[in-house]
Amino acid sequence: MKKTMKLSDLQVKDAVLLPLITLQRQSAVELFYTGYFSQQHIVAMGDVVRAWLDKHESSLALRRRLFSVFIEMGQNIVRYSSDERYIGTDNEELRFGSLCLHTDHANYYLETANLVGYEASSLLQNNLDVLRTMSQAEIKQAWKQNLRSEAPATSKGANIGLLTMARDTSEPLEYRIHPLAASSLSAFHLKATFCHD
16 A cells, blocks of 8 residues: 655645746756745845845846846735745734746846735736736836825735836746645745846
8 A cells, every 4th residue: 555645734835835936957046045034034135136246247227127126026925925934023024935036148037936815816916917918118107107106005015016027127027826725825926037238
């Protein structure tokens, strides 16, 4: 009789998250983190990303765009990640996810993965599907209009954050939402691509 290995719910969630970072064999991983995210973690990792970009990328415009999207992707994890590993204190929220910066001969890639609830996955899917149909001129116009208007109370800044990412990348944002079996959560994977200047 064959034994079947039983995995805990937490192991299943980790197994879903980690493979979502689609690293190619020819890619060089510059930063990879899986764990808790807070605003302080994003600032600390941002210092590492900024130092690496200062050393390896001569284009100031590209460094600015990469760094801007890095911040937005980290903030998306802090705002939307949903699972029982959430830790809230009086001063901050700690949410679980993965973030990776990697490169190949033609591009830089920023990727994140985290679990999201049904409401967040629907909102993200709707917003990202719309963004993928827009031209860069339309994205820039929508970004400017969004800066002038108040964000809906439910957005947590998502509209301007996703518009910022879409504006600053070289290719449309890629995403995948993978519902977890026997759970209301889905694994959310987001990928931003930047062509080397």
